[in-house]
Amino acid sequence: MKILVMGPPGAGKGSQSAKIVENYKMPSISTGQMFREAYASNDPVGIEAMKFIEQGNLVSDEITNELVKHRLLKHDTEKSFILDGYPRTVTQAIALDKMLGEMGTKLDAVINILSSNDVLFERMEARRVCKECGASYHLVFKKPRKNGVCDECGGELYQRADDTLESVKRRLSIYETKTKPLLDYYEKQGILYNVNGMQPFNNVYADIELVLRDL
Ligand code: AP5
Ligand code: MG
Numbered sequence: 342m343k344i345l346v347m348g349p350p351g352a353g354k355g356s357q358s359a360k361i362v363e364n365y366k367m368p369s370i371s372t373g374q375m376f377r378e379a380y381a382s383n384d385p386v387g388i389e390a391m392k393f394i395e396q397g398n399l400v401s402d403e404i405t406n407e408l409v410k411h412r413l414l415k416h417d418t419e420k421s422f423i424l425d426g427y428p429r430t431v432t433q434a435i436a437l438d439k440m441l442g443e444m445g446t447k448l449d450a451v452i453n454i455l456s457s458n459d460v461l462f463e464r465m466e467a468r469r470v471c472k473e474c475g476a477s478y479h480l481v482f483k484k485p486r487k488n489g490v491c492d493e494c495g496g497e498l499y500q501r502a503d504d505t506l507e508s509v510k511r512r513l514s515i516y517e518t519k520t521k522p523l524l525d526y527y528e529k530q531g532i533l534y535n536v537n538g539m540q541p542f543n544n545v546y547a548d549i550e551l552v553l554r555d556l
Contacts, residue, residue, distance in 0.1 A: 342367065342556055343446060345424040346524065349452030350512040351461040351468070352538045353545060355477050357454065358425040361545050361553070367421040370412050372405055374475050375426075381472070382510040395502045397511030399429065399519065406436045411438055429520040434527075449556050450529040452549055454538035458513060465509050482542065483521075 342365070346354045355371060362369045376394060379387025386408070390400045399405075409427055412418070427432040441447050467480040469489075473496025478485050485491060489498050503512065527533040534552045538545055 342421045342423075342553065343441070343449050344422075344553075345370055345428075345451045345527075346446055346454065347429075347451055347520070347527075348538060349456060349461055349516045350454045350509065350518075351465040352454040353464075353542070354425045355475075356456060356542065357452075357546060358423050358548055359476070361423055361549065364550075365421070365425055365482055365553070368415075368417045369423045369425060370409065370418075370427065371425040372400075372408060372427040375408060375412070376400060377475070391502070395508065397503055397508035397515070399515060402430055402432045402436070406433060406440075409437070410440055412493075413444065428523065429516075431526060434523050448527075448530075448532060450552060451533050452552060453524060453533060453535050454545065456538040460539050461513065462506075462509060465501075465504045466506075468501065468504060470501055471496040472499055473497070498530075 342360070344367075346358050346361075348354050355374070357548075358369050358371065361367070373394075376387055376390040379395075380391045381387070386404065390404065393400045405427060409424075413556045424437075428437050433479045438447070464479065467482075469478045469480065469485070470476070471478075471491035471494065474491060476490075476491055476496075477483075478498060485498060490496075491498060503509070524533060535546045536545060536552070540548075
């Protein structure tokens with residue numbers, strides 16, 4: 342299975358991808374997470390990318406396409422993978438199709454998690470992320486067992502630099518203009534599946550699983 346999980350910022354792409362990975366044991370490729378990890382390890386690409394991320398802007402197509410191309414060439418992606426947060430411009434979608442074509446493969450499904458802006462603002466405000474493993478929590482809906490500490494690895498939880506009100510507004514606006522047009526692109530390919538993301542976490546996952554089982 343080669344899947345792409347799409348949706349506006351805060352829709353639940355990362356949380357749902359983590360559950361798919363746990364159940365189906367496929368590698369996950371999250372460009373946002375890769376940029377954050379690169380930044381945390383003082384990698385020049387990460388430091389450059391964070392200038393855009395903090396403001397809620399997109400990193401350039403060139404840098405992002407190169408990052409993904411490099412990752413897709415690793416052998417663990419041959420049978421299956423899940424993309425989270427890439428592509429998010431038409432230019433990136435065309436580049437991805439080209440990369441996959443060269444690998445002799447294509448996407449099987451695009452799962453689009455729908456949500457309203459009210460829900461998205463609330464989710465990003467209350468999100469906390471592990472500095473060590475990137476696991477995501479919510480102060481109400483997915484509380485860590487111990488305040489400020491990751492259940493999975495004991496790492497410290499922090500609030501993402503781009504989860505400020507100003508940055509979230511900018512991310513939502515860029516989603517509308519740059520990323521939403523991709524839904525048409527994938528609808529025309531007949532591989533787009535919409536899922537209601539405004540349900541409790543397990544119900545959203547159950548809807549995603551219905552799509553995956555059909556594949
Ligand atoms: P990225 O990290 O991809 O951020 P995003 O797209 O803005 O999405 P988020 O990670 O904020 O949200 P999510 O949908 O994963 O939600 P989550 O599961 O965490 O990208 C960050 C930045 O990197 C971009 O803005 C850009 O600058 C750059 N970048 C990345 N990719 C790029 C690309 N391709 N091109 C250019 N630039 C790129 O859930 C959110 C919260 O809600 C959590 O607290 C979670 O616990 C909670 N939650 C989830 N589901 C539910 C539910 N059903 N009920 C209740 N709570 C829930
Ligand atoms: Mg995410």
